[in-house]
Amino acid sequence: MSAESAGGGIVSSSGAILGDDGLRRPPWASIDPMLRDYYDREWGMPVRDEQGMFERISLEAFQSGLSWATILRKREAFRVAFDGFEPDLVARYTDRDVARLMADAGIVRNRAKITAAITNARATIDLRAHGGLVDFVWSFQPEDTPYPRCVDEIPTRSPESEALARALRRAGFAFVGPTTMYALMEATGIVDTHLVDSHRRGTSGVWPD
Missing domain, CATH: 1.10.340.30 (Hypothetical protein; domain 2)
Structure with missing residues (x-):
């Protein structure tokens, strides 16, 4: 069962929020455009320098x-x-x-x-x-x-x-x-704590999805 979040997205049973782009993200990365961009592009990716x-x-x-x-x-x-x-x-x-x-x-x-x-x-x-x-x-x-x-x-x-x-x-x-x-x-990608239904799960290349 899903419900609508305060930000207008659909909340899955995991707590992930389905955005208007069809992608699921955790609540902290689902409303603020800055946090959403950070989550999509950088958070959880390996840092090796x-x-x-x-x-x-x-x-x-x-x-x-x-x-x-x-x-x-x-x-x-x-x-x-x-x-x-x-x-x-x-x-x-x-x-x-x-x-x-x-x-x-x-x-x-x-x-x-x-x-x-x-x-x-x-x-x-x-x-x-x-x-x-x-x-x-x-x-x-x-x-x-x-x-x-x-x-x-x-x-x-x-x-x-x-x-x-x-x-x-x-x-x-x-x-x-x-x-x-x-x-x-x-x-920095050392662990992967993306929700299993997040679109970012497994994208670091460090851990299998």
Whole structure:
């Protein structure tokens, strides 16, 4: 049985919403055009470059306690403010840069999160001597991925995200809790938590649909 959502789409028994384009998406990606485009084009696709992974870790940390829509709307401002999330540049930031960032209304002005991004840039550089950030994060890919048949079955953390969080903290990273790291794993294709009836299920090429 299906029902009509508040946004006008048809909700399937899984909780996915059938859009006017005939494609099913989870509720968070079904109404806001920006989130819908992000879901269709980017979320869940593999990230295998250092700069891209550092950006994702940074943005996931800034998202903590906020909505992802808030971060996504500010993403370009974040990229400008943080020199494109180039770790070598961010690692050299000083107190003057922290003050600059705290005065930038285009980003989330949270001192702890700003300093964490700088700390994490330096930790990213240190990891190059041990295989690099990308291989480090991907080494926590589980043997299997969830197959959520409904929204309630989508996990928010896992033993692997807990282990990744612990390992990153040991490597000098900050703001990398297990829930935040699970969100990172979802966003970068390390796990596939698309609903089984979503049109994006299996599109990462990492997991079979």
